[in-house]
Amino acid sequence: MAWLTQILEVLAALVAAPLFLGWVNKCRAWLQNRSAPSLLQPYRGIRKLFFKDAVIAENASPLFRLAPYVVFGAMVLAAAIIPSMGTRLPFSSAADAIALVGLLATARVFQSLAAMDVGTAFGSLGARREMMIGFLAEPALLMVIFVASLISATTALPVISERLAVQSVGLYPSLAFTAVAFTMVLLAENARIPVDNPATHLELTMIHEAMLLEYSARHLALMEWAAALKLFNYACIGFALFVPWGVSTTATGPAGLLFAIPLLAAKLAVAGVGLALIETLSAKLRVFRAPEFLATAFLLAVLGLLVRLLLGS
Amino acid sequence: MNPMPFDVQLLNALSALLLLLAFAMLSQRRIVTLVSLLAVQGVLLLAATLLLAWRTGETHLYFSAALTLGLKVIFLPWVLYRLIRRLGVYWDSEPLINIPGTMLIGLLIVVFAFGLAQPISELASTATRSAIGIAVAVILLSFLMMITRRKAMSQVVGFLSMENGLFFGAMSATYGMPMIVELGVALDVLVAMLVLGVFFFQIREQFDSLDLHHLESLKEKR
Numbered sequence: 001m002a003w004l005t006q007i008l009e010v011l012a013a014l015v016a017a018p019l020f021l022g023w024v025n026k027c028r029a030w031l032q033n034r035s036a037p038s039l040l041q042p043y044r045g046i047r048k049l050f051f052k053d054a055v056i057a058e059n060a061s062p063l064f065r066l067a068p069y070v071v072f073g074a075m076v077l078a079a080a081i082i083p084s085m086g087t088r089l090p091f092s093s094a095a096d097a098i099a100l101v102g103l104l105a106t107a108r109v110f111q112s113l114a115a116m117d118v119g120t121a122f123g124s125l126g127a128r129r130e131m132m133i134g135f136l137a138e139p140a141l142l143m144v145i146f147v148a149s150l151i152s153a154t155t156a157l158p159v160i161s162e163r164l165a166v167q168s169v170g171l172y173p174s175l176a177f178t179a180v181a182f183t184m185v186l187l188a189e190n191a192r193i194p195v196d197n198p199a200t201h202l203e204l205t206m207i208h209e210a211m212l213l214e215y216s217a218r219h220l221a222l223m224e225w226a227a228a229l230k231l232f233n234y235a236c237i238g239f240a241l242f243v244p245w246g247v248s249t250t251a252t253g254p255a256g257l258l259f260a261i262p263l264l265a266a267k268l269a270v271a272g273v274g275l276a277l278i279e280t281l282s283a284k285l286r287v288f289r290a291p292e293f294l295a296t297a298f299l300l301a302v303l304g305l306l307v308r309l310l311l312g313s
Numbered sequence: 314m315n316p317m318p319f320d321v322q323l324l325n326a327l328s329a330l331l332l333l334l335a336f337a338m339l340s341q342r343r344i345v346t347l348v349s350l351l352a353v354q355g356v357l358l359l360a361a362t363l364l365l366a367w368r369t370g371e372t373h374l375y376f377s378a379a380l381t382l383g384l385k386v387i388f389l390p391w392v393l394y395r396l397i398r399r400l401g402v403y404w405d406s407e408p409l410i411n412i413p414g415t416m417l418i419g420l421l422i423v424v425f426a427f428g429l430a431q432p433i434s435e436l437a438s439t440a441t442r443s444a445i446g447i448a449v450a451v452i453l454l455s456f457l458m459m460i461t462r463r464k465a466m467s468q469v470v471g472f473l474s475m476e477n478g479l480f481f482g483a484m485s486a487t488y489g490m491p492m493i494v495e496l497g498v499a500l501d502v503l504v505a506m507l508v509l510g511v512f513f514f515q516i517r518e519q520f521d522s523l524d525l526h527h528l529e530s531l532k533e534k535r
Contacts, residue, residue, distance in 0.1 A: 171323060173325065173326045173329035174329070295413035296340070306423055306424065306427060307329045307332065307447075310427050310443055310446050310447070311325040311443045311444070
C-alpha cells in the first residue's frame with residue numbers, strides 16, 4: 001500500500017508537472033488578454049527537444065553533460081519525499097524537510113556550475129544571480145519549515161502534514177505569516193515574475209533562462225522538465241504545510257488515495273490561478289530589489305516563529 | 314494543541330497583525346502610504362479595544378475605543394494627509410540604514426522586546442498578557458523608525474505609532490489606563506500633532522526642506 005502510494009506519487013509528479021506549468025501559463029494568458037497556449041504545450045516542447053540532436057560546446061566538461069541528469073534526479077527524489085497524496089511514504093523516512101532543502105540546493109549548485117562551465121558571459125551571469133537569490137531564499141524556506149516543525153514537533157514532512165491536518169481549527173497568525181513567506185520564496189525560487197520573468201529572453205534581466213542558454217536537445221528537455229517539477233514540488237510543499245487536509249493517511253486506507261488524487265488536482269488548479277494572478281498583478285523587480293523581497297520573506301517567516309513562541313498561536 | 318477560546322485567538326491575531334504593521338511601516342518609503350498604515354493601525358487598535366471591552370465588560374474600554382476611533386482613525390490621519398498635500402512631501406529620502414538592514418535590526422529588537430516582556434507578562438493576570446511583548450516590540454520598532462528616518466513627517470508618524478504601541482501595551486497589561494490618564498495622553502498627542510504641524514511649516518520656511526539633517530549644524534552657513 002505504501003509502495004503503491006509512493007510510485008503513484010512520483011508518476012503523478014512526472015506527468016502532472018508540465019501540465020501544471022501549462023495551466024499556469026494558460027491562466028496568465030487569459031488574465032493578460034492574450035490567446036492562451038494549449039495546456040499540453042510544455043509536453044510538446046519537451047517531446048520536440050527529445051527528438052533533436054544535442055549540440056554541446058567544445059570546451060564543455062563532463063559536468064556539463066552530467067548536470068541535467070543530476071538536477072532532474074534531485075527533483076524526482078524531492079517529489080518522492082513530499083507527501084502530495086499520501087503520508088505513508090517509504091522514501092520519506094530517508095530525508096526530513098531540512099534534507100529536502102539540501103536536495104533542492106544540490107540541484108541549484110549543479111545547475112549553476114554547469115552554467116559557468118562553458119564560460120560564456122551570460123551563463124556565469126545567470127549562475128551568479130541564481131546563487132544570490134538562492135542564498136537569500138534558502139534561510140527563508142528553512143524558517144518556514146521551522147515554524148511548521150515547531151507546531152508539530154517534528155521535521156519529517158509527512159508527519160508535519162499529518163499533525164497539521166488534525167489540529168483544531170482556529171486562527172493561526174504564525175501559519176498565515178509563514179504561508180505568505182513561503183509564497184514569496186516559491187516565486188523567487190521558481191523564477192516567477194517579481195524576481196525573474198520565465199517568458200523573457202531579454203539577456204540583461206533573465207536569471208533562469210540565462211543558465212540554460214548553452215543547453216540543447218535532450219539536456220534542455222530534462223532541464224525544462226526539472227524546472228516544471230520544481231514548481232510542482234514547491235506547490236506540493238505548500239499544500240503539505242498549509243492546506244494539508246485530504247491526503248491519504250494510514251487511517252483512511254486505499255479509499256483515501258482515490259479521494260486524494262482529485263483533491264490534489266483541485267488544489268493545483270486553484271494554486272495555478274493564484275500564481276497567475278500574483279504574476280499578472282506584480283511588476284518585475286530590479287535585480288537589486290530582489291534581496292529586499294527575500295528579506296521580507298525571511299522577516300515574515302521569523303515573525304511567524306516569534307509569534308508562535310510568544311502567543312502560542 | 315490547546316484550543317484557546319475564539320476571542321483570545323482573535324486578539325492574538327490582531328496583535329500579530331499590529332506587529333506586522335510595525336514592520337510594514339518600517340519598510341515603507343512613501344509617506345502617504347505610511348499615514349494610511351497608521352490609520353490601519355488605529356483600526357486594529359480599535360478592533361482590539363472593542364473585543365476586549367466586550368470580553369471583560371469594562372465600560373471605560375468602550376470610551377477609549379471611541380477616543381481611538383475619533384482621534385487615531387479619523388482625525389490624525391486626516392490632519393497628516395492635509396499636511397502632506399500642503400507641504401508636498403510624498404516620498405521620504407533613503408533612510409540612514411538601508412531597508413533590509415533596518416528589518417534585520419527590527420527582528421533583533423523584537424526578540425529583545427519579547428525577552429523583556431516575559432517577566433512582566435508572567436505577573437499580569439489578564440487574558441491578553443502574552444500580547445505585552447508585542448506592544449513593547451511595536452514601541453521599540455516605532456522608535457527605530459524615528460531614528461532611521463530623515464524627514465520630519467515620517468518621524469511624526471513614528472511618534473504616533475509609538476503612542477499606539479503604548480496604548481496597546483496598557484490595554485493588554487491592565488485592561489487600559491485610568492480614564493483620566495487616557496484623556497490626558499490623547500490630549501497631549503493632539504496638541505503635539507498641532508504644534509508639530511506648525512513646526513513643519515517653520516522648518517520648511519527656514520531650510521526649504523523637511524530633512525532634519527539641516528537642524529544638526531549649529532551655525533547658519535551664509
